[in-house]
Amino acid sequence: MKPLIEIEGLWTVFGDSVVHRDLNLSVAPGEVLALVGGSGSGKTTLLRQMLGLERPARGVVRVFGIPLHGVPAAQLRRLRKRWGVLFQEGALYSALSVFDNVALPLRELRCFDEGFVRDMVMLKLAMVDIEARHADKMPAELSGGMVKRIALARALALEPELLFLDEPTAGLDPDRSESFVRLVAELRRELKLTVVMVTHDLDTLVAAADRIAVLAEQRVLVSGTLQEVVAARHPFIVNFFLGERGLRALAALRPLTPGGAAGIR
Amino acid sequence: MQPAASTAIREPEIRLTSAADGGTAVALSGAWDIRALQARATELGRALARHARATSWDLTEIQRIDHIGALLIWRAWEKRRPAALALRPEHEALFARLGAPRETSAARARADWLEPLRSLGDLAAALAGGALEIVRLLGQVMLDALAVLRDPLRGPWREISAGVYRTGAQALGITALVGFLIGVVLSYLSAEQLRDFGANAFVVNIVGIGVVRELGPMLAAILVAGRSGSAITAQLGVMRVTEELDALAVMGIPQSLRLVFPKVVALAVAVPLLVLWTDAIALAGGMLSAKWQLGIGYRTFVQSLPAAVPIANYWIGLGKGAAFGALIALIACHFGLRIEPNTESLGAGTTRSVVAAITVVIIVDALVAVMFSGVGMGLR
Numbered sequence: 060m061k062p063l064i065e066i067e068g069l070w071t072v073f074g075d076s077v078v079h080r081d082l083n084l085s086v087a088p089g090e091v092l093a094l095v096g097g098s099g100s101g102k103t104t105l106l107r108q109m110l111g112l113e114r115p116a117r118g119v120v121r122v123f124g125i126p127l128h129g130v131p132a133a134q135l136r137r138l139r140k141r142w143g144v145l146f147q148e149g150a151l152y153s154a155l156s157v158f159d160n161v162a163l164p165l166r167e168l169r170c171f172d173e174g175f176v177r178d179m180v181m182l183k184l185a186m187v188d189i190e191a192r193h194a195d196k197m198p199a200e201l202s203g204g205m206v207k208r209i210a211l212a213r214a215l216a217l218e219p220e221l222l223f224l225d226e227p228t229a230g231l232d233p234d235r236s237e238s239f240v241r242l243v244a245e246l247r248r249e250l251k252l253t254v255v256m257v258t259h260d261l262d263t264l265v266a267a268a269d270r271i272a273v274l275a276e277q278r279v280l281v282s283g284t285l286q287e288v289v290a291a292r293h294p295f296i297v298n299f300f301l302g303e304r305g306l307r308a309l310a311a312l313r314p315l316t317p318g319g320a321a322g323i324r
Numbered sequence: 325m326q327p328a329a330s331t332a333i334r335e336p337e338i339r340l341t342s343a344a345d346g347g348t349a350v351a352l353s354g355a356w357d358i359r360a361l362q363a364r365a366t367e368l369g370r371a372l373a374r375h376a377r378a379t380s381w382d383l384t385e386i387q388r389i390d391h392i393g394a395l396l397i398w399r400a401w402e403k404r405r406p407a408a409l410a411l412r413p414e415h416e417a418l419f420a421r422l423g424a425p426r427e428t429s430a431a432r433a434r435a436d437w438l439e440p441l442r443s444l445g446d447l448a449a450a451l452a453g454g455a456l457e458i459v460r461l462l463g464q465v466m467l468d469a470l471a472v473l474r475d476p477l478r479g480p481w482r483e484i485s486a487g488v489y490r491t492g493a494q495a496l497g498i499t500a501l502v503g504f505l506i507g508v509v510l511s512y513l514s515a516e517q518l519r520d521f522g523a524n525a526f527v528v529n530i531v532g533i534g535v536v537r538e539l540g541p542m543l544a545a546i547l548v549a550g551r552s553g554s555a556i557t558a559q560l561g562v563m564r565v566t567e568e569l570d571a572l573a574v575m576g577i578p579q580s581l582r583l584v585f586p587k588v589v590a591l592a593v594a595v596p597l598l599v600l601w602t603d604a605i606a607l608a609g610g611m612l613s614a615k616w617q618l619g620i621g622y623r624t625f626v627q628s629l630p631a632a633v634p635i636a637n638y639w640i641g642l643g644k645g646a647a648f649g650a651l652i653a654l655i656a657c658h659f660g661l662r663i664e665p666n667t668e669s670l671g672a673g674t675t676r677s678v679v680a681a682i683t684v685v686i687i688v689d690a691l692v693a694v695m696f697s698g699v700g701m702g703l704r
Contacts, residue, residue, distance in 0.1 A: 141359075152667075153665070153666030153667045153668065154666060154667050154668035168362060170361075170362055170363065170365045170366065171365055171366075171392075172366065172369075174399075175365075175369070175395065175396070175399065178395055178398075178399065179391065179392070179395055182391060182395060182421070182422065183391070185421075185424070186421070197666065198666070199664060199665050199666050217358060218357060218358045218390040218391060218392055249417050249418070250390065
C-alpha cells in the first residue's frame with residue numbers, strides 16, 4: 060500500500076548544529092508509529108515538519124502524497140482538514156469554553172446547523188469520557204488530564220484519517236495514561252486511524268505502537284517492531300529499553316502482550 | 325481495511341422502495357463520511373428527515389461512514405433506532421455509541437432582567453476594590469522601601485536601573501517628537517491670537533507656563549502609560565500564565581520587592597527626567613515657531629523665560645512627573661497581578677491598565693492644578 064507519510068532526504072539545521080541529516084521515514088496507512096529518541100534528537104521538530112509548521116532545510120515531506128511545501132494554500136488547507144493533532148499541552152483556546160473549543164472546527168466548515176454541531180460535540184466529548192456538565196467550563200478550570208482528553212476530542216472533531224500525538228501521556232497519572240492509550244486504540248480500531256506519536260513513556264510505547272522509529276545520530280537509527288528495535292544494540296536503545304527502568308516496564312508488560320509487541324488488543 | 329477498496333467510492337445516495345406491507349423502505353448507499361457530506365449535509369439531512377417514518381432502513385450498501393454521517397442519519401431517526409434496520413456489523417459500534425444514554429448539558433441560564441443593574445453594582449464594587457487594592461500595594465511598596473533603606477545592599481538596584489533604561493532612555497525619541505510638535509502648535513496658535521492684540525512678547529509666558537507646568541508632565545505621563553504601563557501589565561500577566569509568579573512565591577522571594585517595588589521606583593525616577601527632556605524639546609519647538617511667526621529672536625525668548633516662568637513651575641512639573649510615574653507603575657502592576665491565566669484576560673487586563681493609568685493621571689493633574697493654583701504664577 061502507498062505510504063500515508065513519506066519523508067525523503069530531510070535535513071534540519073539550526074544555526075551550526077545539524078539535527079537531522081538525510082533522514083528517511085515512511086508511515087503506512089492504518090499503523091501506529093511511535094517516534095522515540097533522546098532529548099534534543101529532534102522528535103518534536105520532525106513532528107512539526109510533518110505538520111508543515113516548520114520547513115526542513117532540505118528534503119521533502121509528503122502527507123497523503125501531497126508535498127507540504129510548494130503546493131497552493133487551498134490544497135494545503137484541504138489537507139489539514141484530514142488530520143488531527145494533539146499538542147503536548149493540549150493547546151485548547153483559553154478564551155473559549157470546552158464546548159466551543161470542540162465545536163470550532165465543525166463551525167468553521169459552515170455546513171452543519173447548530174443543533175447538529177451540538178450533538179456532534181456532545182458525542183465527541185462522550186467518546187473521550189468527558190461529562191456534559193464540564194462542557195461550559197473554561198480550559199483554565201480543568202485538570203491536565205481533562206485538557207488532554209478535550210484536546211483529543213477537538214482533534215477528532217473532523218473525523219481525521221491521520222492523528223498526530225505529541226507526548227500523549229506525559230503529565231497523566233498511570234491510570235489515566237493507560238485509559239488514554241486504551242481510548243486511542245479503541246478509536247483507531249473504530250475509525251481506522253493512522254497514528255503518529257512522539258512519546259517517552261515505555262508503557263504507552265509497548266501497549267500502543269505497531270512500529271517504533273528510533274531517532275538518534277541525526278537519522279532514523281532503526282525502525283520496526285519492539286523486538287527488531289531491541290535487537291539493534293545501539294547505546295541509546297540499550298539504555299532506553301534495556302536499562303533498569305526499561306526492563307522493568309517490558310517485564311511488567313510481557314505477560315499481557317503475547318509476542319511482545321503486537322500491541323493493541 | 326476498507327471493505328470496498330477495489331470499487332470506486334460513490335456519492336451518498338438515498339433510494340426509496342415500497343415495502344411489502346405498504347410502507348416505505350429506505351436504502352442508503354455510497355460514502356457517508358465528512359469528505360463526501362461536507363457540501364451536501366443540510367440537503368441530505370432534510371431529505372432523510374422526510375422519511376423519518378419509513379418502515380425499514382437498509383444501511384448495508386454504505387461504503388464508508390463516520391460519526392458525521394452516522395449522526396446525520398441518527399438525527400433523521402429522531403434519535404431512536406428504527407425497528408427494522410439492516411446494518412453492517414462493522415458499523416454497529418458507531419450507532420451503538422450514538423444510542424448510548426448520555427446526560428445532556430445543563431440548560432442555558434434564562435434571561436436576567438436585573439442584569440444591567442447588577443453589572444452596574446459589580447462595576448462599582450470592582451472600582452472600590454481596585455482602589456483599595458492599589459492603596460494596599462502602595463503600602464507594601466512603602467514597607468519594601470523601608471526594608472531597602474535599612475539594608476541598601478540587598479535592594480533590587482539592577483532591576484531599577486534596567487527599568488529606568490527601558491522606560492526612560494528608550495522613550496526619549498517618541499517624547500521628543502511629540503513634545504516638539506506640541507510646542508510648535510501651541511506657540512503657533514497663541515501667536516495668531518496675540519498678534520491681534522499687539523501682545524507678541526507674551527507668547528513666551530503662554531508657551532513657557534503651558535509647557536512646563538501642564539503639557540510636559542502630561543505628555544510624558546501619557547506616553548509612558550501607553551508604552552511602559554501596558555508592557556508591565558503584559559509582562560506580569562504572562563508571568564502568571566507561565567506560573568512564574570507562583571515559582572517566585574514558593575521560593576520565598578517576595579513578589580512586591582522583586583517585581584513591583586523596582587518598577588515603581590524606576591518610573592518615579594524616569595518620568596521626571598522625561599518631563600525635563602520633553603519640556604526642553606517643546607520649548608525649543610515653541611521658540612522656533614515664535615521666531616517664524618512673530619519674529620521673536622531665540623536670545624530674547626530664552627532671556628525672558630526665567631521672568632515669565634517662575635522656578636516653582638519646574639518643581640511642580642517634576643513633582644507631578646514623579647507622582648505620575650509611581651501611579652502608572654502601581655496601576656500597571658495591580659492589573660498585571662490580577663490577570664487570570666488565559667489570553668482573553670491578558671488582553672482585557674492590559675487595556676484596562678492603560679485606560680485606568682491615563683484616567684488617573686488626568687484626575688491627579690486636575691487636583692494638583694487646583695491645589696497649587698496660587699503657586700508659581702508670575703504675573704500677579
